[in-house]
Amino acid sequence: MLKKEERKKFNGVISGDHVSLTTNKSLVDEEWFHGVLPREEVVRLLTTDGDFLVRETTRNDECQTVLSVCWSGHKHFIVQTTAEGHYRFEGPAFPTIRDLILYQFNSGLPVTQRSGAVLYKPIPRERWELNNDDVQLLDTIGRGNFGDVYRAQLKNSNEVVAVKTCRLTLPEEHKKKFLQEGRILKQYDHPNIVKLIGICVQKQPIMIVMELVPGGSxxxxxxxxxxxxxxxxxxxxxxxxxxxxxxxxxxxxxxxxxxxxxxxxxxxxxxxxxxxxxxxxxxxxxxxxxxxxxxxxxxxxxxxxxxxxxxxxxxxxxxxxxxxxxxxxxxxxxxxxxxxxxxxxxxxxxxxxxxxxxxxxxxxxxxxxxxxxxxxxxxxxxxxxxxxxxxxxxxx
CATH class of the missing domain: 1.10.510.10 (Transferase(Phosphotransferase) domain 1)
Incomplete structure (x- = not known):
């Protein structure tokens, strides 16, 4: 487990497995912000006490920001909003969620006294987690079990790809099944298996990006x-x-x-x-x-x-x-x-x-x-x- 003084080596580092916690970024630009990644995927990423990431979830049609931490199991803390529009857990409130997370990380204080959970290591997005804004949907080419399938283009490379989308109205259980296809495919590399390029979970709709196979079904x-x-x-x-x-x-x-x-x-x-x-x-x-x-x-x-x-x-x-x-x-x-x-x-x-x-x-x-x-x-x-x-x- 990382000691408090060892945490500081993560500050300002953006290479390898280390993630910046000091540069002036918005929350969505932070490598440790995982968008709407489902809880089951989050649990898979957090393996050691002190590992943490931030994500979003929807409850009763209300979007909530959640801090997920590995600590004697897995704990999920909903960010609270004050009457003044600031953000807090049990301690002081801050004007942005990012500032709140930085405070919890740098202070070494538990997120809540009851949990005792301390933030030691921010867990970055996996390389196959793409930003939704990097994908431009062009036209509909089909319909899947979970939503429409599009021909699309990656903005950074102009590569034309196929994108499966997940309908916003689907329950969480269905979204988990939707992403299961991406989780399985990301491990495989074979000329007779369709190639996964990435998944987009920074915001809704969740999307799976795959190679475009020109002949269709x-x-x-x-x-x-x-x-x-x-x-x-x-x-x-x-x-x-x-x-x-x-x-x-x-x-x-x-x-x-x-x-x-x-x-x-x-x-x-x-x-x-x-x-x-x-x-x-x-x-x-x-x-x-x-x-x-x-x-x-x-x-x-x-x-x-x-x-x-x-x-x-x-x-x-x-x-x-x-x-x-x-x-x-x-x-x-x-x-x-x-x-x-x-x-x-x-x-x-x-x-x-x-x-x-x-x-x-x-x-x-x-x-x-x-x-x-x-x-x-x-x-x-x-x-x-x-x-x-x-x-x-x-x-x-």
């Missing part, structure tokens, strides 16, 4: 241009997805919503896996909050019946995705309702191969649709099979 691409695609191009798409899923499998990431609608088509028809809103970073994940909004026709039987997800349940979905690719965007089990499809699958029914699907590829689909997950191939094995098929057919 794989499903729409297949439906519009699929008739002009050769079998070899379709096989290459299956290989792209297998490569991305093999990478996710190695990271213990379960996607949980793998489908053509959740993949994007880039340059040279390269497919990138996207939409990680349902993903989980663990070897096995069991749903405990019901089965709402589950894509029944893409979901493995063990997930539907027991809420159990693993990479092998993603393998089932991959088989459906390959079927979508070779059917050039058809809807799986199109003549069956969700409940009827689920019943028939339990009885052993499997979809026939789309027209002109190579026999070896259909056999792989059937292996992905083995009822027991342990009988399915993993993505390492799947990639090897598809890569071999591509080479044998001179498709790639």
């Amino acid at each position: 794989l499903l729409n691409f297949l439906r519009k241009k699929g008739s002009g695609l050769a079998e070899g191009q379709l096989m290459k798409m299956c290989m792209d997805v297998a490569a991305g899923m093999r990478y996710l499998e190695s990271k213990n990431c379960i996607h949980r919503d793998l489908a053509a609608r959740n993949c994007l088509v880039g340059y040279n028809n390269t497919v990138k896996i996207s939409d990680f809103g349902m993903s989980r970073e663990e070897e096995e994940y069991t749903v405990s909050d019901g089965m709402k909004q589950i894509p029944i026709k893409w979901t493995a039987p063990e997930s539907l019946h027991f809420g159990k997800y693993t990479s092998l349940s993603d393998v089932w979905s991959y088989g459906i995705l390959c079927w979508e690719i070779f059917s050039r965007g058809a809807t799986p089990y199109s003549d069956l309702s969700n409940s009827k499809a689920r019943l028939k699958i339990d009885e052993g029914y499997r979809m026939p191969a789309p027209e002109n699907t190579p026999d070896e590829m259909y056999r792989l689909m059937l292996r992905c649709w083995e009822y027991k997950p342990e009988n399915r191939p993993n993505f390492e094995q799947i990639y090897t099979v598809v890569e071999t098929l591509c080479a044998a057919y001179r498709f790639c």
Whole structure:
């Protein structure tokens, strides 16, 4: 733990992990101000007693500024406003929130006597936390589960990007799920996984900034241009997805919503896996909050019946995705309702191969649709099979 005299080395320093607490900045310009970052993300950043940051939250439609501190757990102090419009905790009041935080830091006094929490180390924004004002929204290109998706431009580099926005009216629980996609994607770097550029949490609306993949949704691409695609191009798409899923499998990431609608088509028809809103970073994940909004026709039987997800349940979905690719965007089990499809699958029914699907590829689909997950191939094995098929057919 840092001693009071050791705190002074943070004053005036803006390099590395050290953050200035003395330069004349506004609160929003301070590296330790994290905007509307949700509490769950804040707790993840504060790891040692004395670590602190400042953020904003909304309660009963009222915006409040909160000082979050790691101290025998995590404590969150709402900044109080006096009748004169000054700011305080228990001690003296100050004309700005920034002055109040500087006082608490430099004095070494507890924020409140009851908590005993002392500010030792300001925690800076992570490099992937962007300023909302650095992103210029251009035009709407789609709609996601949480809000609109825009084509946008980064002001500092003029790079054109895709931006997912989170509706202001969504409850905090939904905003947490929205940011979960960013938290997962920031760790990954693979040509078949959509690239995260950053998140914007300095103010509302919260935004996730990602690479703009020019071909749009794989499903729409297949439906519009699929008739002009050769079998070899379709096989290459299956290989792209297998490569991305093999990478996710190695990271213990379960996607949980793998489908053509959740993949994007880039340059040279390269497919990138996207939409990680349902993903989980663990070897096995069991749903405990019901089965709402589950894509029944893409979901493995063990997930539907027991809420159990693993990479092998993603393998089932991959088989459906390959079927979508070779059917050039058809809807799986199109003549069956969700409940009827689920019943028939339990009885052993499997979809026939789309027209002109190579026999070896259909056999792989059937292996992905083995009822027991342990009988399915993993993505390492799947990639090897598809890569071999591509080479044998001179498709790639």
